[in-house]
Amino acid sequence: MMSRMHQKNGEWIDRSKAVSFSFEGKTYSGFAGDTISSAIYASGQRVMARSFKYHRPRSIMSLANHDANLIMQNGAGARFPYATPNVRADVTPLAEGMALTAVNTFGGLADDKASVLGKFARFLPVGFYYKAFHSKRLFPLWERMFRKLTGLGKVDFATPHIRTPKQYDFCDVLVIGAGASGLSAALAAADQGAEVVVVDENARAGGSMSYQPGTEDSILAKAVSHPRIRILTGTYAAGYYADHWVPLVDSEKMSKMRAKAVVFASGAFEQPAVFRNNDLPGIMLAGAAQRLIHRYGVKPMTRAVVLAANADGYRAAIDLAEQGVTVAALVDLRSSHQAGELEVAVKAKGIQVFSSACIYEAVPAADGQSVGSVRIAAFDDGVVGAVSKELECDGVVVSIGYAPAANLLYQAGTRMRFDKGLQQFVPEVLPYGVFACGRVNGVHTFASRLLDGQRAGAAAASHVGFGDGPNAVIPAEAESPSHVWPIVDHPDGKNFIDFDEDLQFKDFRNAVQEGFDNIELLKRYSTNGMGPSQGKHSNMNGLRILARLTGKEPQQVGTTTARPFYHPVPMSHLAGRGFSPERITPIHGRHEKLGAVWMSAGVWQRPEYYAQPGVERIDSIRGEAMAVRSGVGIIDVGTLGKLEVIGPDAAEFLERVYISKYAGLKVGMTRYAVMCDESGVVIDDGVVARLADDHFYFTTTTSGAATIYRELSRLNTMWKLDCGIVNHTGSFAAVNVAGPKARAVLATLTDVDLSGSAFPYLGLREGVVAGIPARLMRVGFVGEWGYEIHVPANFGGALWDALMDAGKSEGIRPFGVEAQRLLRLEKGHIIISQDTDGLTTPSEAGLDWAVKLDKLFFVGKRSLQIIAKKPLRQKLVGFMLDKDFTGAAPKECHLVIQNGKLAGRITSIAWSPSLQRHIGLVLVSPELSAVGTTLHIRLSGGDMVAAKVVPTPFYDPENLKQKEGA
């Protein structure tokens, strides 16, 4: 039966725009502006979901994003390219072409076979799975069973990576909640000059003013037109982080709002009453019934019983009667109240009022799918009398109290106290710059909410420097809007506290009896509040029960921890648009054209090797290495950190930051440089080149450049030396031309004297290469005669082109990082952070020759002096496998095992084309470091491989390659 009412003023639906959709395979029609739930309910379909545990029929309860009864799957189709799981039907706008199904059913909503579980409820008590499914042997079986039985929507793995935007936002005052108090706060703050953003999860602003008659006010129109107020609807504040950082989530994106002050006007969650069968379709909160009527023009029922414990319940009864709903009775849990005129008005509508009464139980209609009647009994603070009356109805409207929507207030660090008069937690001490107003602040009367909003808004504006503070006085509430014990026990149970998890009153009693009598323990044992609604409707009743069962006050029981997020946030929003910065050298395009296969080196993109048609990766790498050994190769080393220190104290500065000496380094020469941290651990290496007495150019590792520059800047600031540091890492391009024919190639492009005597090994020269101003360094990292050539970055491409062109006749070949790693390994050169780790000292790495402890000071000296007196912990040594070794070779990080114990780790290993065997470096216990020692290396599969410790370098141990005529 259709339930759509005549058009109403202020309704949110557009009746001129029909929206067609399907639910459980049946086609429906709603209107633009409907939510999924309101459209289905309007069509007369009551049952929209099945509960999680017992698969009971469920329908609208709050019609807000408070309960999670109505979760649906929107299937893929013509309009929706991929399925969306766990759509919250109460608040999701209806869209054309939706193909909706209920989640968590076996055989569909109408004939859910799992509903039989309800008959076994007595065998499924609280915590039953802890007691029944702990067998390790059978756990895989239980796991499969539970994965099949539980879970809600189904993920569509065809969903593409949706890169939603993610943005920052800013305001002076952020108001969370666009109800009466929130809008009032926004206006007060904006009138005082603050830039205000109001955020509300509903599709429209106004809060309860949009559905509770008698609360209309002009503040919404004023707020909408105010030049300093932005209202963001359909957007929720998902969490609160330090310094007023609040993620705002809408359907498209997440905004990270940085506010100077935050006003929480987040309202309260209307709470359900607990009685047998309180989850039957047709039983709903008063707010839900009134939202259906006034926002969506849907008649919630034809004959209602109102269960009340506050003035809002009486107002709802009057509202229902005026909208043409027959109100069979108003059942008031209280024995007396102060809203006498409301009771008179209710009775004037012909509605019978039962005071000190409760609904003992709801009775299902004949089809079992909705409420058919309720049984009324006397009630006095939990003590239930005999059933006095059974009233037929097709709906029950509940208004017995509220719980503050204080989740974000808790996250902000607010100290809350339980106000016994209000029967509600209210803020006691608010954090700096945080304000609260309205229902969340314990202010429920409409006029008072407006005043409280003004107070909070003025205070927030004043906090950020606009206007004076507030002077409003908020009158105390005349009576509590929440009942102290809205809970009716029943021997047959099914009086639900937590609708997500189908937790009944007796489950709490049993849990406490078993010793889980602390709020956090009770939560985890019973799973109260752990479902998708996160306890918005169950935590308060659960807390009341625990307090009463343990003889405590609610204040003593306390609340569970509120964590972000307040509502589930789509994964696409969390992922957002990823920012993964990449650096490229000016020669990047040349590498690309040469077939570079890229690898990440820190944030840099570097050629791993250059792919050639029909050649395997490893053969390409070895081919590149052999080209360097036999002819000439060229590699882009522009990613090295490139720093300069200039000034009279430049040498002194380097003396302090490196372990070797540089004061005596001659102009025009370079020296290997190792840096340690204060604990004496090797953290970086490079080459220091002296351009002038007061001017050094030095390199760092590729990944260390930014960190080292930052640390050196810190040290220079601290030491106040007369020198300055410049980071030229990105400003210089650099290549290394290496191999027996390197000099011949370079000689065609420069007038610099390249003879061994004029430009010796480790020499530095400034000159012109291919018409480009350049710094040239004689280096030997790869073990061949070679030059590092550094030029301004914008000349990098031209330099590369010139060298490639000049080397064509010599067969010059570009080589990548992998070939370089192989070549340097043959030469026995280490790579910091590959052949060392976060504990390796220079002595352990075989760099003790570089440590100059006779210097007055350098970073790490004191630690190295102490370490020098202690036995070595480990030693980096070279090793080889047998020349004839075949089979699976060890890999980096494979372990050395000695007498069954861990004795070392391989840091580098490769098959050397020059030596025609496997070589490597290994960090081993000192007793295994002697040349000739046999090492036993365990492979991933457990097989052992023997290796022998050998001296390094493996290749050219006499360093003849750097000598003229060698």
Added chain:
Amino acid sequence: MMSAAFNPVPVSPLADGLSSAVFVSGEEAANLAIADISLQPRFGCKGPGAISWLTAQGVPVPTAPNSACVLPQGKGRVLRLGVTEFLVEGDAALVASLAAAQRPSGVYPVLRQDACLLLSGRKLNALLLQSCNVNFAALDLSTSPVVLTSMVGVGVTVLPEEKNDVPCYRVWCDGSYGLYLWQTLCTIAEELGGGTVGAESLAVLL
């Protein structure tokens, strides 16, 4: 001291054949336009003697760190990037003379090989909100602020200006990040209804 021959030649780090930008115009450009102006001549220096040396060279020096001022005849800008670090950009003759001039002790040359982008359009703030956590809308542009911050994960220097009521921002970054910054900002700009333009399209803003 660094050789004067190390003065950069005008080759943009983005002009390495990697950019395949399709230029927009009209309404799209008015929404949001991004141009590569890395070719602007520039000179950098730092050190305790930098202020007096620049002044002696006839270069106006911004009075406060993290602010900028305009070169004579509006030919470019001087940015003060810290207490004693400066970037001069725009006037080719001035840049050449500064690079060639003798520098005393306490003035350290900084080779500027930045990528530099010019961003303009009415939706510029939307792009900034998606790419940077600085509230540029709150800045007082009359003080010529210079913002050193992170944008899409890249360290940048930003000079926000307004020309004829149109916001016009210059963004410098290390040249090695230039392509990434360019591509990322262009992606966002296209989603916001804007896109890439040639530097000459924004010449009026230079």
